[in-house]
Amino acid sequence: GAVVSQHPSWVICKSGTSVKIECRSLDFQATTMFWYRQFPKQSLMLMATSNEGSKATYEQGVEKDKFLINHASLTLSTLTVTSAHPEDSSFYICSALAPPAGELFFGEGSRLTVL
């Protein structure tokens, strides 16, 4: 099946620094990718929809200046958490929509810990 690679799988950073997470579709082109956040024992929360070549669409309540999304190519989307704070610590997951059936494939997730 289709593979989505997410990197890094875990990262620890100091408060105030920025962290970039990459999401790559390895064997298909994805015009649409999604970024999610998951708190412990809770469901995924959609943060934003990333469309190649255009600005991301953010869900209500998600700060677009804090969570910068760039979908510069058909196989890569990045999420940058700017000026990270401890409350940004979470599990971030990306997914990519694979043609032609629109099946969704997920990355393995990135665990961010902000000290």
Added chain:
Amino acid sequence: KQEVTQIPAALSVPEGENLVLNCSFTDSAIYNLQWFRQDPGKGLTSLLLIQSSQREQTSGRLNASLDKSSGRSTLYIAASQPGDSATYLCAVADYKLSFGAGTTVTVRA
């Protein structure tokens, strides 16, 4: 606004028993419905995708049904094994994706 509900929230069964996981959604105008598995601390693994025009999909011991008119999908897992222990999520696609909170399954050896 689409709302997706999964019942039960948790399920514990002895090995060999069949599993039945339920997913309901409020708006039947969907594009597709997908079932995922999530292991602790991991990303999601796609299990089955059902297009809106389909009524069921099967893969090995897994069978998922879709009844759009009643807003329901059911995931059946036959002859459960300890390795089936995980959280199972359903996601409904209309103009966006909506996830249920998941059903956490424990299969006891």
